[in-house]
């Protein structure tokens with residue numbers, strides 16, 4: 754699978770945007786509030802590398818816990834797959850646990866995504882190609 758984006762947990766979007774701009778990234782599209790996941794998302798690109806800034810939209814956001822524990826940091830890599838269901842089955846057979854099954858991601862044009870966890874490599878996101 755090809756890498757689609759790297760997810761970065763940040764406390765606040767605009768200050769993170771300014772820093773990434775100084776190291777060669779440009780914003781791609783507007784900031785989007787994902788009400789379901791309680792996060793604010795903004796994509797930035799540097800050539801073929803896409804990063805997803807993810808900031809909490811409230812104290813009860815799942816990203817808040819990560820930020821408290823680790824500070825601002827990359828926390829997932831998203832891979833693009835031609836078949837979300839088949840890939841999930843394969844990864845489950847290889848020690849991954851699904852913690853968010855196929856659902857639409859408002860920040861990626863409603864494309865379906867899933868989140869999985871593996872004890873050795875952490876969080877992996879899959880997006881339907």
Ligand code: NI
Nearest residue numbers: 760805831878
């Ligand atoms: Ni992501």
